[in-house]
Structures are given as structure tokens and as C-alpha cells.
Amino acid sequence: MAVQAIETTFGEAPPPRRQRLLEDERWLAFMLLVPTMVLLGMFIAYPFARGILLSVTNSRVGVPGQFVGLANYYKIWNDTIFRTAVYNTFLYTAVTTVFKLGLGLWLAMLLNRDFRGKAFTRAFILLPFIIPTVLSTFAWKWMFDPTFSVLNWVLYHLGLITGRINWLGDPDLAMISIIVVNIWRGVPFFAISLLAGLQTISPELNEAAAIDGAKPWQRFWHVTWPLLLPVTMVVVLFSVIQTFADFQIVYVMTGGGPANATHLFATYAYQIGVGTGLLSEGAAISLAMFPILFLVVIIQLLYIRRVEVR
Amino acid sequence: MGQVVLRNVNKFYDSVHAVKDVNLQIRDKEFVVFVGPSGCGKTTTLRMIAGLEAISSGDVSIDGQVVNNLPPMDRDIAMVFQNYALYPHMSVYDNMAFGLKMRKFARREIAKRVQEAADILDIGDYLKRKPRQLSGGQRQRVALGRAIVRHPRVFLFDEPLSNLDAKLRVQMRVELKKLHQRLGTTAVYVTHDQVEAMTLGDRVVVMRDGVVQQVGEPLDLYNSPANRFVAGFIGSPAMNFATVTMMDGNGRLTAKNAGLELEVPQSQIERLRRHVGREVTIGIRPENLHVATNSDPAGFTFPSKVEVVEQLGSEILLDVRVGADTMVAAVDPTIRARVADQINLAVNPARLHFFDAQTELAL
Numbered sequence: 254m255a256v257q258a259i260e261t262t263f264g265e266a267p268p269p270r271r272q273r274l275l276e277d278e279r280w281l282a283f284m285l286l287v288p289t290m291v292l293l294g295m296f297i298a299y300p301f302a303r304g305i306l307l308s309v310t311n312s313r314v315g316v317p318g319q320f321v322g323l324a325n326y327y328k329i330w331n332d333t334i335f336r337t338a339v340y341n342t343f344l345y346t347a348v349t350t351v352f353k354l355g356l357g358l359w360l361a362m363l364l365n366r367d368f369r370g371k372a373f374t375r376a377f378i379l380l381p382f383i384i385p386t387v388l389s390t391f392a393w394k395w396m397f398d399p400t401f402s403v404l405n406w407v408l409y410h411l412g413l414i415t416g417r418i419n420w421l422g423d424p425d426l427a428m429i430s431i432i433v434v435n436i437w438r439g440v441p442f443f444a445i446s447l448l449a450g451l452q453t454i455s456p457e458l459n460e461a462a463a464i465d466g467a468k469p470w471q472r473f474w475h476v477t478w479p480l481l482l483p484v485t486m487v488v489v490l491f492s493v494i495q496t497f498a499d500f501q502i503v504y505v506m507t508g509g510g511p512a513n514a515t516h517l518f519a520t521y522a523y524q525i526g527v528g529t530g531l532l533s534e535g536a537a538i539s540l541a542m543f544p545i546l547f548l549v550v551i552i553q554l555l556y557i558r559r560v561e562v563r
Numbered sequence: 564m565g566q567v568v569l570r571n572v573n574k575f576y577d578s579v580h581a582v583k584d585v586n587l588q589i590r591d592k593e594f595v596v597f598v599g600p601s602g603c604g605k606t607t608t609l610r611m612i613a614g615l616e617a618i619s620s621g622d623v624s625i626d627g628q629v630v631n632n633l634p635p636m637d638r639d640i641a642m643v644f645q646n647y648a649l650y651p652h653m654s655v656y657d658n659m660a661f662g663l664k665m666r667k668f669a670r671r672e673i674a675k676r677v678q679e680a681a682d683i684l685d686i687g688d689y690l691k692r693k694p695r696q697l698s699g700g701q702r703q704r705v706a707l708g709r710a711i712v713r714h715p716r717v718f719l720f721d722e723p724l725s726n727l728d729a730k731l732r733v734q735m736r737v738e739l740k741k742l743h744q745r746l747g748t749t750a751v752y753v754t755h756d757q758v759e760a761m762t763l764g765d766r767v768v769v770m771r772d773g774v775v776q777q778v779g780e781p782l783d784l785y786n787s788p789a790n791r792f793v794a795g796f797i798g799s800p801a802m803n804f805a806t807v808t809m810m811d812g813n814g815r816l817t818a819k820n821a822g823l824e825l826e827v828p829q830s831q832i833e834r835l836r837r838h839v840g841r842e843v844t845i846g847i848r849p850e851n852l853h854v855a856t857n858s859d860p861a862g863f864t865f866p867s868k869v870e871v872v873e874q875l876g877s878e879i880l881l882d883v884r885v886g887a888d889t890m891v892a893a894v895d896p897t898i899r900a901r902v903a904d905q906i907n908l909a910v911n912p913a914r915l916h917f918f919d920a921q922t923e924l925a926l
Contacts (some may be wrong), residue, residue, distance in 0.1 A: 269803050282877065455646065455648065457644050457646055457648035458650060459643075460613075460615050460635075460642075460644070460648070461642070461644060461648040461650075461709075462650075462665075463614075463615070463634070463635045463636060464613060464614075464635045464636065464640065464641065464642050464662075465636070465661050465662035465709070465713075466636040466662055466665035466666045467636070467661075467665045468636075471665060475650075475661070476650060479652045480652060485712075522778055537645070
């Protein structure tokens with residue numbers, strides 16, 4: 254029987270060429286990767302390469318431009334607004350990440366408990382994340398508006414202030430304002446992601462630690478935090494990248510003002526490149542972000558790998 | 564010392580009454596096993612002793628001190644969990660040392676105790692490993708080690724062997740028994756496995772639907788079960804039950820149904836006489852049945868038809884039909900029985916059990 258079966262397969266005509274190609278796993282793998290490669294190439298690699306080329310010319314809107322070497326980088330290096338934007342971006346990213354992590358973790362721990370209406374609350378928490386950022390930021394802009402500010406109204410009626418606070422007109426207050434909005438928008442992502450991480454930690458571990466004599470704070474520090482660390486690192490990584498390249502909140506709230514005091518990399522690059530039409534200089538500004546983000550990503554990925562191997 | 568007393572302990576989850584009026588005195592150095600089907604409240608009771616579950620009403624006291632409102636860490640207990648609950652990010656050494664570190668023991672004392680426990684449990688070679696680099700049996704030992712190093716007043720075990728394979732389970736069962744003999748610490752052990760309960764427990768507590776059915780030494784439960792549930796739960800294969808009617812004839816009592824007619828032994832007649840004319844449940848353990856020979860008195864034999872033959876090597880289990888009932892008989896391995904054979908079975912008269920058909924209590 255077996256011999257016969259083998260003979261019959263030998264006797265059959267060879268499969269057509271197209272089918273044979275699909276049988277080859279390397280060829281099939283390549284075919285399956287093509288759509289992704291095309292998309293990534295068109296929307297990531299090409300603009301990125303084009304950006305680099307643009308940043309070493311002196312092209313403007315309507316002017317093709319010529320090769321000028323690193324002149325644009327030299328120019329922005331001596332640009333005080335650019336320096337402010339760099340400082341702002343670091344401050345903005347650092348402060349918001351710390352708060353988002355702290356508040357997000359706190360919320361996640363609360364939501365991890367059992368209470369009535371748990372599912373509803375969890376869904377509700379996600380709202381700031383779901384609403385399109387531009388829309389919610391416009392709402393915030395009204396809340397910070399010097400004339401119509403609901404914040405001023407509340408503070409005034411509580412007797413905490415006597416005059417109007419010009420939230421977005423003062424450089425420091427404007428910075429604080431956009432930081433607040435970013436935290437408000439970012440906390441749900443942290444909370445929900447960390448909650449998912451918390452739920453993978455067996456409650457038995459906390460019970461074992463409780464019996465072992467660990468107080469609540471010690472249980473968090475010795476058991477929950479180390480086990481949550483891989484998730485935390487991934488969430489922080491995503492958040493840092495997003496925040497570092499943030500555009501919408503600043504663009505809507507202050508437009509980089511007052512007097513260019515709240516520019517970030519992205520908004521300043523936009524203002525120079527698109528607003529002013531100095532395409533090459535704008536490209537240089539946005540590319541200046543790249544080495545920093547690249548470093549952050551490398552460090553964090555290495556760290557995540559180390560934590561996961563442990 | 565390690566005396567645990569439960570007085571009228573109850574547990575409610577919203578409207579569910581999970582544990583009902585449990586009263587129990589666990590003596591110092593005693594090994595007490597809670598056994599019952601899942602959802603019978605045994606684990607909840609253990610967790611109330613541990614302090615992981617609030618007590619709805621009643622008192623739990625350890626060495627005379629009511630501990631209802633003491634957090635787990637202040638009860639001087641150690642617990643071994645079903646899934647081991649080892650800290651995955653810590654080495655075996657740190658897992659065992661954690662409880663001592665939290666209690667601020669000196670570093671040298673910690674090292675000494677961990678080494679001591681590691682020697683007892685034979686895990687000295689793995690102290691630097693992480694839990695996930697260990698096999699199930701090794702993890703179980705580490706979990707035991709974590710409990711031992713603390714020198715607690717009471718050990719609490721929550722189905723600690725249920726995740727091990729059958730062979731390892733038997734081995735760990737023996738080691739647990741030895742460990743208890745060596746350390747002498749009071750132990751409260753929860754399991755759904757009646758063999759574990761019988762082999763480990765100095766006393767066994769059988770629970771069902773949150774109610775304690777019987778407390779006693781393993782052989783007491785086996786020989787004189789308090790009710791039909793305990794009778795059916797303790798012993799393997801499980802006891803056979805048949806509904807019979809008590810008949811009085813010429814001063815002799817017989818238990819009778821469509822396929823069965825058994826004489827009531829002399830010693831039980833007095834107790835059962837008042838049930839004449841009523842239905843009772845008769846209980847016969849498979850190991851108390853054998854294939855009838857000429858020496859068996861006629862009143863204690865009955866005909867049956869073989870339906871399944873299970874060869875276990877050391878014995879043969881015959882699944883037989885007796886009238887409308889099916890029964891299991893554990894018979895001598897030399898018996899040659901085939902499916903559909905008609906055979907006469909004989910019962911050991913001293914080993915007959917009778918239960919009230921309504922209340923299910925032993926008669």
C-alpha cells in the first residue's frame with residue numbers, strides 16, 4: 254500500500270510554477286511582507302530621507318534650493334527660540350511623564366480593586382483618551398481663557414484670587430497650562446495599560462507577602478512594582494516618544510506663544526517650515542529631535558530586555 | 564504553642580452563606596485536614612484563620628487570643644498556597660528570606676534559618692535560581708521552605724499538592740507527613756482529595772455546603788460515618804448505596820428491595836426495629852463485598868450480574884447490577900469473572916451501614 258502511494262505521487266505531473274513559488278517559504282514570506290514594506294517605505298522612509306536631504310539645502314516654498322551643507326543646523330544652533338524649544342520639550346516631557354506615571358499608577362491601583370460599577374468606571378476613565386485631542390484642547394483653551402475662564406471664575410468665587418489670571422498670556426503659566434492638559438490627556442493611557450499589567454499579577458502574591466509580614470507599602474515596593482516594571486517601561490517609552498514629538502496641544506492652546514515661550518520641537522519646526530516657508534530650516538529643526546529620541550528608544554529597549562530576562 | 568479555636572464562625576458573601584456555624588478546636592501540634600467537594604467552604608474557612616478573609620460572625624482564636632481583627636502578619640501563621648505564590652522576580656533564597664527580612668531578623672539568623680530549611684527540604688542546590696527555573700515539585704518545596712523558616716505557630720495549607728502530577732503528589736504527601744512529625748507545628752490543611760485527608764490528618768473535618776458534616780480521626784470517619792454524605796465521600800471506590808425497605812419476619816429483620824434481600828445483623832436489630840415498614844438506605848463498601856462461597860450464610864448473599872470488569876492487579880473491581888441498582892465490588896484478583904456472568908456476592912455483616920432515607924443520618 255505505502256509503496257503504491259509513493260509511486261502514484263511520483264507519477265503525477267509537477268505542480269504549476271506559481272504554486273511551486275508559494276511552496277517556497279522564503280518567497281512566501283517576502284510576498285507577505287511586501288504590503289508592509291511599501292507602506293513603511295512610502296510614509297516613513299521616504300519622508301525621512303527627503304527630510305534629511307531638505308535639511309542640507311536652502312530650499313523654501315517655491316524655491317528648489319541648493320546644497321548648503323550643515324548651514325541650517327549651524328543656524329538653529331544659534332537660534333535662541335530653538336534653544337527655548339529644546340528646553341521646553343525636555344521640561345514638558347519630563348514633568349508630564351512623571352505626573353502621568355504617578356497618577357496613572359495610582360488610578361490603576363484603585364481600579365484594580367473590586368467595587369460596584371467597576372466596568373463603567375474603567376470605560377469612563379478612557380474618555381480623555383478617546384476624544385480627539387484637538388477638540389478637547391479647544392475646550393481646555395476656553396477654560397484657560399483670560400476673560401471666560403471657568404477656572405478664574407471658580408477661584409474668584411472661592412475667594413482665592415481677586416483679579417483675573419492670564420493663564421495663556423504669561424510664559425510660565427502658559428507652560429504649566431499645556432503641561433496640565435497633556436497630563437489630563439495622557440493619564441488614561443497609563444492607567445489602563447498599567448491596570449492591564451496589574452491584572453496579570455496573581456493576588457496570591459500579595460496575600461503571601463501580607464502573611465510574610467509586608468505592610469501595604471512594602472507589598473507595593475517589593476512585589477507589585479518589580480513585577481509591573483516591564484509594562485511600566487513600555488508604557489513610559491511610548492509616552493516619552495509621543496510627548497517629545499507632541500504638536501496638537503501646544504498648537505491649539507498657545508500656538509507656541511506668548512512670544513515663542515512655549516514652543517516645542519514640532520510646533521517650532523512647523524512654524525519655521527510651513528508658517529514661514531523656510532522648508533529646509535524646518536526640516537533641520539524636526540530632525541534635531543531624532544538623535545535624542547533614538548537614544549531614548551535604545552536605552553529603554555535595552556532596559557526592557559534586561560528586565561524581561563531577569 | 565499553636566492551638567486554634569473556631570467558635571460559631573460564619574461567612575457571608577452578599578446573600579451567599581458560604582460557611583455556616585463552624586465550631587472546632589484544633590489542639591497544639593495537631594494536623595487537621597478540611598476535606599470536601601469544591602465550594603464546600605473549606606478554603607474560605609482556612610482563609611478566615613489566615614486573616615485573608617473577614618469573619619462575618621463568630622470568633623477565631625489562636626492560643627486563646629481572639630484574632631478576628633488582627634491582620635495576617637500579626638497572627639504568627641504561615642501559609643502554603645495552591646499555586647505556590649512564589650515571588651517570580653526573587654531567587655529561591657530571597658523567596659524564603661522575605662518573611663524574615665520583613666520582620667527585621669539579623670542577616671546571619673536569616674541565612675542560618677534558610678540554610679536549615681533548605682537542608683530539610685533538600686533544595687540547597689537551587690537557592691540562587693528563580694522560581695521559573697524550577698520544576699513543580701521543587702517550587703512546592705520552596706513554598707514549604709518559605710513557611711518553615713518563619714517558625715510560625717500554625718501552618719496553613721491550601722490544596723498544596725493539587726498542581727503536582729499523581730506520582731509526585733504521593734511522594735510529597737509522605738514528605739509532608741514526615742515534616743510534620745519532625746517539626747511538630749500545628750497544621751491546618753485543605754484538600755478535596757479524601758486520600759490526602761485520610762493519610763495526612765490526625766483528625767479530618769468533612770464539609771459540605773458550608774456545614775461541617777463530621778469531625779474525627781480518619782478511621783472513625785471510615786468505620787462510622789455520621790451520614791450518607793461522609794460515607795460516600797470517604798473511601799475509594801465510593802460506598803454503594805441502595806434504597807431498601809425494613810421487613811419484620813419471625814423476629815428477624817430483613818432489608819429488602821427488588822434485587823436485594825439482606826438479613827440485618829443481630830447487633831443492629833435493636834436500633835433498626837423502629838424503622839420496620841419504612842425505607843432506609845443501606846450502604847456497603849466495595850471492599851466489604853466478596854464472591855459468595857458455601858461458607859457464607861444465606862442471609863448475607865445476593866445475586867448480581869457483571870457489567871464491567873476492572874483489572875487493577877492487586878484487586879478486581881466488578882461493576883455489577885443488583886436489581887435496579889448498580890454496585891461496585893472489590894474482589895480477590897484470582898476471581899475469573901466475565902461480563903454478563905451471574906455471580907453471587909456476599910457481604911461482611913459487621914460492615915453494613917444504614918442511613919435514614921430522609922435525613923441521610925446514620926442509623
